[in-house]
Amino acid sequence: MAKNLTPRKEDYSKWYNDLVINADLAENSGVRGCMVIKPYGFAIWERMQAELDRMFKETGHQNAYFPLFIPKSYFSKEASHVDGFAKECAVVTHYRLKNDEEGKGIVVDPEAKLEEELIVRPTSETIIWDTYRKWIQSYRDLPILVNQWANVVRWEMRTRLFLRTAEFLWQEGHTAHATEKEAIAEAEQMMNVYADFAENFMAVPVVKGLKTESERFAGALETYCIEALMQDGKALQAGTSHFLGQNFAKAFDVKYATKEGGLEHVWATSWGVSTRLMGALIMTHSDDNGLVLPPNLAPDQVVIVPIYRSEEQFEAVSKVAKELQQQLRKEGLRVKFDDRDTHKPGWKFNEYELKGVPVRIAIGPKDVEKGTVELARRDTLTKEFVPQTEVVEKVKLLMEDIQSVLFEKAKHYREAHTTEVDSYEDFKKILKDKGGFISAHWDGTSETEERIKNETKATIRCIPLKGSNEAGSCMITGKPSSQRVLFAKAY
Amino acid sequence: MAKNLTPRKEDYSKWYNDLVINADLAENSGVRGCMVIKPYGFAIWERMQAELDRMFKETGHQNAYFPLFIPKSYFSKEASHVDGFAKECAVVTHYRLKNDEEGKGIVVDPEAKLEEELIVRPTSETIIWDTYRKWIQSYRDLPILVNQWANVVRWEMRTRLFLRTAEFLWQEGHTAHATEKEAIAEAEQMMNVYADFAENFMAVPVVKGLKTESERFAGALETYCIEALMQDGKALQAGTSHFLGQNFAKAFDVKYATKEGGLEHVWATSWGVSTRLMGALIMTHSDDNGLVLPPNLAPDQVVIVPIYRSEEQFEAVSKVAKELQQQLRKEGLRVKFDDRDTHKPGWKFNEYELKGVPVRIAIGPKDVEKGTVELARRDTLTKEFVPQTEVVEKVKLLMEDIQSVLFEKAKHYREAHTTEVDSYEDFKKILKDKGGFISAHWDGTSETEERIKNETKATIRCIPLKGSNEAGSCMITGKPSSQRVLFAKAY
Numbered sequence: 011m012a013k014n015l016t017p018r019k020e021d022y023s024k025w026y027n028d029l030v031i032n033a034d035l036a037e038n039s040g041v042r043g044c045m046v047i048k049p050y051g052f053a054i055w056e057r058m059q060a061e062l063d064r065m066f067k068e069t070g071h072q073n074a075y076f077p078l079f080i081p082k083s084y085f086s087k088e089a090s091h092v093d094g095f096a097k098e099c100a101v102v103t104h105y106r107l108k109n110d111e112e113g114k115g116i117v118v119d120p121e122a123k124l125e126e127e128l129i130v131r132p133t134s135e136t137i138i139w140d141t142y143r144k145w146i147q148s149y150r151d152l153p154i155l156v157n158q159w160a161n162v163v164r165w166e167m168r169t170r171l172f173l174r175t176a177e178f179l180w181q182e183g184h185t186a187h188a189t190e191k192e193a194i195a196e197a198e199q200m201m202n203v204y205a206d207f208a209e210n211f212m213a214v215p216v217v218k219g220l221k222t223e224s225e226r227f228a229g230a231l232e233t234y235c236i237e238a239l240m241q242d243g244k245a246l247q248a249g250t251s252h253f254l255g256q257n258f259a260k261a262f263d264v265k266y267a268t269k270e271g272g273l274e275h276v277w278a279t280s281w282g283v284s285t286r287l288m289g290a291l292i293m294t295h296s297d298d299n300g301l302v303l304p305p306n307l308a309p310d311q312v313v314i315v316p317i318y319r320s321e322e323q324f325e326a327v328s329k330v331a332k333e334l335q336q337q338l339r340k341e342g343l344r345v346k347f348d349d350r351d352t353h354k355p356g357w358k359f360n361e362y363e364l365k366g367v368p369v370r371i372a373i374g375p376k377d378v379e380k381g382t383v384e385l386a387r388r389d390t391l392t393k394e395f396v397p398q399t400e401v402v403e404k405v406k407l408l409m410e411d412i413q414s415v416l417f418e419k420a421k422h423y424r425e426a427h428t429t430e431v432d433s434y435e436d437f438k439k440i441l442k443d444k445g446g447f448i449s450a451h452w453d454g455t456s457e458t459e460e461r462i463k464n465e466t467k468a469t470i471r472c473i474p475l476k477g478s479n480e481a482g483s484c485m486i487t488g489k490p491s492s493q494r495v496l497f498a499k500a501y
Numbered sequence: 502m503a504k505n506l507t508p509r510k511e512d513y514s515k516w517y518n519d520l521v522i523n524a525d526l527a528e529n530s531g532v533r534g535c536m537v538i539k540p541y542g543f544a545i546w547e548r549m550q551a552e553l554d555r556m557f558k559e560t561g562h563q564n565a566y567f568p569l570f571i572p573k574s575y576f577s578k579e580a581s582h583v584d585g586f587a588k589e590c591a592v593v594t595h596y597r598l599k600n601d602e603e604g605k606g607i608v609v610d611p612e613a614k615l616e617e618e619l620i621v622r623p624t625s626e627t628i629i630w631d632t633y634r635k636w637i638q639s640y641r642d643l644p645i646l647v648n649q650w651a652n653v654v655r656w657e658m659r660t661r662l663f664l665r666t667a668e669f670l671w672q673e674g675h676t677a678h679a680t681e682k683e684a685i686a687e688a689e690q691m692m693n694v695y696a697d698f699a700e701n702f703m704a705v706p707v708v709k710g711l712k713t714e715s716e717r718f719a720g721a722l723e724t725y726c727i728e729a730l731m732q733d734g735k736a737l738q739a740g741t742s743h744f745l746g747q748n749f750a751k752a753f754d755v756k757y758a759t760k761e762g763g764l765e766h767v768w769a770t771s772w773g774v775s776t777r778l779m780g781a782l783i784m785t786h787s788d789d790n791g792l793v794l795p796p797n798l799a800p801d802q803v804v805i806v807p808i809y810r811s812e813e814q815f816e817a818v819s820k821v822a823k824e825l826q827q828q829l830r831k832e833g834l835r836v837k838f839d840d841r842d843t844h845k846p847g848w849k850f851n852e853y854e855l856k857g858v859p860v861r862i863a864i865g866p867k868d869v870e871k872g873t874v875e876l877a878r879r880d881t882l883t884k885e886f887v888p889q890t891e892v893v894e895k896v897k898l899l900m901e902d903i904q905s906v907l908f909e910k911a912k913h914y915r916e917a918h919t920t921e922v923d924s925y926e927d928f929k930k931i932l933k934d935k936g937g938f939i940s941a942h943w944d945g946t947s948e949t950e951e952r953i954k955n956e957t958k959a960t961i962r963c964i965p966l967k968g969s970n971e972a973g974s975c976m977i978t979g980k981p982s983s984q985r986v987l988f989a990k991a992y
Contacts, residue, residue: 037632037635039567039568039628039631039632040572040575040628040631040632041568041570041571041572041619041628044568044569044570045568046565046566046567046568046632047565047566048565049563049564049565049647052563052564052565052566053563053564056564072540072543072544073540073543073544073547074537074538074539074540074543075537075538075543075670076530076537077530077532077535077536077537077668078535078621078652078654078668079532079535079591079668080532081531081532082598082607082609084531085598085607086606086607092598092607096597096598096599096600096607097597097598097599098596098597099596099597099598100570100593100595100596100619101593101594101595101596101597101598101609102591102592102593102594102621103592103593103594103595103609104591104592104594105589105590105591105592105656106587106588106589106590106592106656107573107576107583107587107588107590107592107620108587108588109587115577116573116576116577116583116587118573118592118594118618127609128532128591129598130569130593130621137530137531137532140530140531141528141530141531141537144528150843156540160652161569161651161652163569165596165597177568177569177570179566352641
C-alpha cells in the first residue's frame, strides 16, 4: 500500500503511531511530551468540540474561563486532591528572563522569583472553587452549571500522541448544587451525555459504570465513567464524571443560605473528556490502510477525484464533478473536489484512504459518456458504479449506513471480546490469549484489586451500571460479591 | 439607578471597572493579574470567536494547536523577538511537588528541576517555526495558512480586566509563503478581515494603518494595525497583523525548494486579536446605565419581562410572552423570557439595562387587553407601545437599526475627536483639553517620536493607510513629512 503503516498484527502500538503521523493528525513537538495537533487532526477535534458544546448547552450549561495558574496554597487545600496530582505538576517559579551578565545568553532572572509558586493547572477544581466562594451566597445562586474548554498539563513520563501527553486539550465541567441528590443526578446526567456522544456521534460503543475506590478521581466520592474497547483488546477510559460531595466546598469554605435560613456546604460535580477521545476514535475504527472516520466526524465526508489524460477530458470530468459537488453540498454534506494536477489519481486514492474519508467518488471520461461514477466506501473498501442521477440519494444513505455499520462492527467486536470467567486461572488465560473485557466476581476490596493488578496488569475498568445483579463469589478469595465487574488491561 | 456604576465623567477608569464587574463580564482571580471570564462575558467572547473563525476559514485558514511551553533556547533564537518578550515571561523550572520532610507542607521538589527551562508562550512564533521546518520542503507545501485559538501569558505589572491581563485568550494566525509579495498580501488581508469584523460585527469603527518602527511587533518588518477610539478620548489597538519577512525562517532554518530548483527561506506573517476586544466593545458603546451591546454580539438580543400582580394575570401575560418568544425565535433571534418570581420587574429592567440587552419587551395585563406590548431599546433608552401583531417585524428592523446606529454614533464621536494640528503647541493643547486622535506631521524619526511620548504620553497610533498624502513639515523639527500620522494617548 506504500502508506508506511506497520500492520496491526505486527505491532499494534507502532501501527497507531504510524497512523497518527502519516494521516497528519498530530506529531511530537520539540517540547518533551507535548504534541502538535495538525490541521487535519484538529478539524476532527473541532467537530467533537462543537457537538459536545451543543449537548452541554442543551443541558443548561454555560461556558466560562478560569486562570491557567493555580497558587500552590490553593492546590494544597484538598488533601487527597493534591496527593493525586503533586507528582506531575509543572511549576512556574519566575516571571522574567534577562541577558546574562557573563555572556551566557538568555537566563532566568534570579531576582524575579515568585513569592508563591504557581502550578500550571492539571485540572481546575481548586481555582474554580476558590472563585465559587464569591459567587455563592444563597440557594438562589444555585445550581451553577459551568464548563470550560482549556489546556491542562500533567507531567507524564511516558507519553503517546493523544493518549497520554504532558499538555492536552479538554473540557472540564464544574457544577455546584444545593443538595447531594441534585449533584449525583448531574454527575449521572453528564456520564449519559458522554455515552450518548461516544456511541451516536463517534460510533464508539461504551460501557457505563462506576470506578472502584482506587481508580477514583483524586477528591471524588464517586467517579462515573465510560469505557471503550480498542481493537487490540485493551480498554480505554473515554470520559469521567465525578460526584465530589462537599469536599471542595469544605476545603474552600463555600456555604449557602438555605431557603429555611440555615447555612450549608455546597455539593459539587466535575466532568471531563479530552483529546484522548482522538485515540479512542482512531483505535476503534481504523485498519491497516489508515484512518476510518464515521461520517459525523469526517472533515471531508466525500472526496471527488477526477481521472483524465487530456485537458479536454479534464474539463468534461470537472464539469460533472463540480455539479455533483454542488448538489451534495446542498444536502449539507462536506465535499472536497481534489482537482490538483500535481498528484496522480492513484496517489489521491491512497491519500484519502489513509485519511479515512468515508466516501470516494472517481469520475473518468467513460463515466462522463455512460452517465455514471465510481463510488467507493472507506469502511468496507467496496466499489460500485452508480448512475449520476442516483449519486446524491445513494451518498445520503451511505452516510447513515457507514455511521451505523461502524458502530455495529465495534459493538460486535466488544461483545465477542467480553468474557465471563469464574476462576482466576481462566481469568489469566483469557487475558493472555484473547484480551478484551473480562467479567468476573470480585470481593470489593482494594487488596484483591491490587493483587490482580500486580500479577496480571489488568485493572477493574468499572463496576457496570447495567450489569446483571447476579451474586457470586470472588474468583480470588471466594468471598461474596454482589455483581460482576469488568477487568481489562487499559490505556 | 442603584447599579453601583461610577458615572463616566466622575472617573472613567472606575466606571469601566465597575461595569465589567457588575455586568458579570469578568473579575479578578486569586492569581495575580489573571482574570476569571464569567459566563455572560464569555458568551460575548464566544460570539466574537465564532464570527472570526468563520471569516478565517472563508479566507482559507485552518486551525491547529501548538504547545503551551516553549524551550528557552527556541525562544532566544530570534534576537529582537526575545528582547521584546524576555521581561514578561512566566518560566516553568520544575515538574513535581512533594511533601516537605520537615513538615512545611507541599513544596517544589528540588530534584525535579528541568534541564532546560520552559517559557509559557507569550506568543507562538518560535515554537511554530520550529514545527514548520518539518512541514516545509518544497514550494508544493506552501502556503501554510494556520490559526490557533489559545491562551498566552505576558507578565504585566499593572493589569486591568480584559485590557491588560497576565493571561489572556486570543487567536494567533501564522502563515508561511513562497514570496515576499504573497506574505505582504496576507498580512494586509488579515488587517482587512479584522477591520471588517470590528466595524460590521462589533460596530466599532477603526483606522487601518502601519505601526512605526518603535511600535512594531518584536521580530516584524512591518506591523499593520486597526486602532479604535474610546469614549474617554484614548485609543485602543484592537488587532495587529505582522509581516515578518524571513526573520523566523532564518532563525529556525526553514527553506523550501523553489519550482526552479533553488533553495530559499520562507516568508512569514502572524496576526492576532484577543480578549482585549471585549474592552474595546465595552468602552465604545456603553453608558452610565451599563453595557450597550450591538445585536450581533448580544447573548440575548431580546428579553421579555412579564408585569403582573395575580396568578391569573401572570398566566395571561405569560401566554402572550411565550407566543411572542416563539415567533421571534423562528426569525433566528435570541430571546429570553424572564419569568422568575424571585425578582420584581423594576429589578429586571435595571438588570437588563446593566447587561446591555438591545431590546426589552414588557407585557402587563393592560397590554393583554389592548393587544400591545411595551418595547424599549437599550441604546437610546426610548420606549413605545407596539401592537402585538407588529412586534416581530419591528424587532427585526430594530436589530439592524441598533447595530447601525451604534456604529454611526461611534464613528461620529471619532470624527468629532480627530483633530488636525500643525504646531506642537496646538498638539499639547488639544491633547490636554479634548483628547482623541491628533493628526499631525512627523519627521519619521524615532527620536522625535520618543520626545513627544516622553513629554506628552501620546504615541503614534498608526500611519494611516487611507491618509491624505499631503506633504508637510514635522511639527517638532520642521523637517519634511510625506503624510500626517495619528497620535493619541492609548490603552
